[in-house]
Amino acid sequence: MTEKTEFAQRLRDAMLAAGYPDRPAVLEREFNSRYWGRSVTFQAVSRWLRGQAIPSQDKLQVLADWLRIEPQALRFGERAALAVREQRNRWEDPLFYPEREAVEAFLALPSAQRKVVRDVIMAFAKTAEPTDSAK
Incomplete structure (x- = not known):
């Protein structure tokens, strides 16, 4: 089909x-x-x-x-x-409140500052080794 x-x-x-x-x-x-x-x-x-x-x-x-x-x-x-x-439930889990708060703060930043933060996060993501907890 x-x-x-x-x-x-x-x-x-x-x-x-x-x-x-x-x-x-x-x-x-x-x-x-x-x-x-x-x-x-x-x-x-x-x-x-x-x-x-x-x-x-x-x-x-x-x-x-x-x-x-x-x-x-x-x-x-x-x-x-x-x-x-499942993703929505994971996002609403109380363990993720600090991350949600950080994302909301990120989204409130001016675009130039969001770009800097994005670049920092991407740099960390490229160098971090995947772990079982990241899956």
Whole structure:
């Protein structure tokens, strides 16, 4: 299966799981009633359902919100969504609060200072030996 056909299957499955028939007319109506941008055509949503196209990220987000599925799961599958959840959980672990605080402080710096800090971090990363705890 191709990436597009796998997406189409996930979209059809999500529509059915949400209680909607997996028909283009339904998808067109429900999507356009939620999307703030230019309406999509019947032909466009038909291509999504047939595995001929994948919607842009903004449209994918609207689909995911409507169908109550994580955007990563809809676009890339459950394994990708699980990987994102694991990273998010790791980031939210209290052991990582000092790192989160440092990243937030880094992001608040002016761009010239962020470049210096980035260069220092990259220099350390190149010279550091990988350890089991870094994995």
